[in-house]
Amino acid sequence: LQAQLQQTQKMESLGSLAGGVAHDMNNVLGAILGLASAHGEHQPPGSPTRRAFETIIKAAERGGKMVKSLLSFARQNPAEEQELDMNTILREETSLLERTTLAKVRLEMTLDPALRPIRGDASALSHALMNLCVNAVDAMPDRGTLTLRTRNLDSGWIEIEVGDTGCGMPEDVLKKALDPFFTTKPAGKGTGLGLSMVYSTVNAHHGQMEIQSEPGLGTRVSLRFPAAEPSRNETGALPEGGTGPSQ
Numbered sequence: 585l586q587a588q589l590q591q592t593q594k595m596e597s598l599g600s601l602a603g604g605v606a607h608d609m610n611n612v613l614g615a616i617l618g619l620a621s622a623h624g625e626h627q628p629p630g631s632p633t634r635r636a637f638e639t640i641i642k643a644a645e646r647g648g649k650m651v652k653s654l655l656s657f658a659r660q661n662p663a664e665e666q667e668l669d670m671n672t673i674l675r676e677e678t679s680l681l682e683r684t685t686l687a688k689v690r691l692e693m694t695l696d697p698a699l700r701p702i703r704g705d706a707s708a709l710s711h712a713l714m715n716l717c718v719n720a721v722d723a724m725p726d727r728g729t730l731t732l733r734t735r736n737l738d739s740g741w742i743e744i745e746v747g748d749t750g751c752g753m754p755e756d757v758l759k760k761a762l763d764p765f766f767t768t769k770p771a772g773k774g775t776g777l778g779l780s781m782v783y784s785t786v787n788a789h790h791g792q793m794e795i796q797s798e799p800g801l802g803t804r805v806s807l808r809f810p811a812a813e814p815s816r817n818e819t820g821a822l823p824e825g826g827t828g829p830s831q
């Protein structure tokens with residue numbers, strides 16, 4: 585619990601820091617990009633100076649992508665809450681990724697048709713699941729199986745599992761995996777913000793996140809969320825302002 589608390593505080597302070605810095609950083613990058621493009625254009629194509637300007641532009645563009653991730657990382661609180669069927673979100677997410685990311689792996693989906701809804705922010709949750717799927721696929725360069733599973737837990741919570749048969753994580757990587765900016769991927773590929781963003785989203789939804797990983801065998805990330813109370817519409821019993829059974 586202590587570790588979880590520390591992680592939450594770390595995320596919160598990083599979130600507000602990130603939000604503040606990202607905005608100013610955008611202006612800085614805009615100036616670099618603008619000047620480098622304007623001056624680069626006047627250099628002869630293929631010349632060393634032109635290539636140097638092109639490198640500056642590429643680096644600034646990469647910086648821009650990182651700023652974008654930082655901004656979405658800073659948005660920690662669910663922006664919009666509604667009752668959600670996570671099976672639908674998973675189906676939508678996988679059909680979006682089907683032709684690109686998921687084309688390289690085998691997909692096994694076991695979705696509980698009776699899965700209870702949760703309350704939350706659809707776009708934040710889809711983004712989190714997409715991050716997990718991308719990580720899983722990255723971990724399986726030689727193909728493998730991505731498993732997506734949903735189920736109701738007895739406790740009134742639901743569980744979503746994203747499993748892969750990829751490289752897995754040794755203990756030292758697993759320990760740091762949630763840390764913002766921790767990545768084992770080559771520069772330009774990983775930002776190290778994926779799992780920390782997933783963690784923030786889960787936390788903002790009062791959920792839990794667990795990662796099990798075996799080097800050489802694969803990884804399984806389990807997300808658990810409290811199921812939504814049945815809505816008034818569903819029960820049809822409680823008029824506005826009416827008194828329901830107390831908890």
Ligand code: ADP
Binds near residue numbers: 723757769778
């Ligand atoms: P990024 O994907 O940009 O590196 P993440 O925060 O998503 O950032 O992940 C941090 C690190 O955790 C990754 O670089 C990788 O080493 C490890 N990791 C995450 N997911 C997996 C997975 N499914 N299998 C193996 N390693 C993983």
